[in-house]
Amino acid sequence: MRRRRGQYPHEVLPHLGPRLTHPLRHRAVLLVALPLLLAGCFGSSEATPTPSQGATTVVSTEYGRVWGALPADFPLLASGHSLVRLDVQASGAIWSQMGVSEATAATVDELRRLAWDVQDPTGTATARRINATRDQGACVLTILVEPLGTRTSLVVYLGEGCPKP
Numbered sequence: 001m002r003r004r005r006g007q008y009p010h011e012v013l014p015h016l017g018p019r020l021t022h023p024l025r026h027r028a029v030l031l032v033a034l035p036l037l038l039a040g041c042f043g044s045s046e047a048t049p050t051p052s053q054g055a056t057t058v059v060s061t062e063y064g065r066v067w068g069a070l071p072a073d074f075p076l077l078a079s080g081h082s083l084v085r086l087d088v089q090a091s092g093a094i095w096s097q098m099g100v101s102e103a104t105a106a107t108v109d110e111l112r113r114l115a116w117d118v119q120d121p122t123g124t125a126t127a128r129r130i131n132a133t134r135d136q137g138a139c140v141l142t143i144l145v146e147p148l149g150t151r152t153s154l155v156v157y158l159g160e161g162c163p164k165p
Helices: 023-042 100-113
Strands: 058-061 064-067 081-083 092-096 128-134 139-148 151-158
Touching: 064 151, 100 128, 100 139, 100 151
Parallel strands: none
Antiparallel strands: 058 064, 081 092, 092 151, 128 139, 139 151
């Protein structure tokens, strides 16, 4: 058999189309899965923890040991929205349409309103750091406010001394 240059033999390529399976195989899977599904619906009435309830961990960062997630009721500071940042390891992140200076001022005001002891922000005009504590210094919070494209990012580091998220 002569092949043209650049073509691979059919045996090496993965099957890309739908695979036909025997109809009885699907019924067997259903017969096994159905009782398990029903047991889950009619099982005990005790609440079982979901992975998100028990999976919050403490991570070490340059800002100390912090929770790996924010509590569900953590305020979205600077009129912000939740943000996923894969480039940093932090408790969470928020993005805001405000500029860095406005977002910093709004965040400081909101934290003080929520009874945090907030230090004066440090940094430059384009990147600010906010340090705050509560519970007599046991709960430490660090927020980095920096530009992220056309928005402002608030990266939140919630210390492990704070209540568990």
